Amino acid sequence: MMQRPYMDERKEINYKTLRRIQQDEQTSALLTKIHSTFYKDLASFQKTLEGNIEQEKNPLKLKLFNDEAQNIKKIANSIYELREKKIVQAALATARGATPELNNFLEIEKKLYRSLVEQINLSRNEIFEKPSEQMPETPSVAVSEPSPVNDVSNTHSVVRVLEDTPAFVGTDGKTYLLRKEDVLSMPREMTETLLKKKVVAQVR
Numbered sequence: 001m002m003q004r005p006y007m008d009e010r011k012e013i014n015y016k017t018l019r020r021i022q023q024d025e026q027t028s029a030l031l032t033k034i035h036s037t038f039y040k041d042l043a044s045f046q047k048t049l050e051g052n053i054e055q056e057k058n059p060l061k062l063k064l065f066n067d068e069a070q071n072i073k074k075i076a077n078s079i080y081e082l083r084e085k086k087i088v089q090a091a092l093a094t095a096r097g098a099t100p101e102l103n104n105f106l107e108i109e110k111k112l113y114r115s116l117v118e119q120i121n122l123s124r125n126e127i128f129e130k131p132s133e134q135m136p137e138t139p140s141v142a143v144s145e146p147s148p149v150n151d152v153s154n155t156h157s158v159v160r161v162l163e164d165t166p167a168f169v170g171t172d173g174k175t176y177l178l179r180k181e182d183v184l185s186m187p188r189e190m191t192e193t194l195l196k197k198k199v200v201a202q203v204r
Helices: 015-027 038-055 059-097 107-129 188-196
Strands: 156-161 183-187 200-202
Touching: 015 059, 015 107, 038 059, 059 107, 059 156, 188 200
Parallel strands: none
Antiparallel strands: 156 183, 156 200
16 A cells, blocks of 8 residues: 655644544554654644634634644544554564564654563563572561470460461460470460360360
């Protein structure tokens, strides 16, 4: 399909021009040719529209200016997103070993393209070439030693552990890691809970 000539030469930005660019981007798999000052000219045009809106006193003309500004904004966003999608696709193709055509990329678009390629390659390197660095480290748990059996007072009970348990924080603020057949003393209020859950059996 033959592309309509637009932006080999700089042309005035207006609704008709923007619609032509949008249509060309929609029908082309590659970036179309636009003038190097396109985004700058577009911003200037939108600023002029905003100025017209601020100065206009006639309600009818004000509505027309507002409608035009909204339509221009929608078309401008569409053009950018269409081009952005193609830039992302080109970056992916490059990262996978292809050599896409970059002739119609503006300098700012080339900058985006290069940064995408760099980030994709970095991510690939981290995932495939350094897998060991991706493994999460197992957090260490500071486990308190069980109180000796002979360290029994009115506030402690002696119990025998009936099953292994994961580490948990006791009522005394210490971290416990119980193993089956351990015999130890612990605070009575904690013992009562473990007895109800049949995790321990009371010795005395």
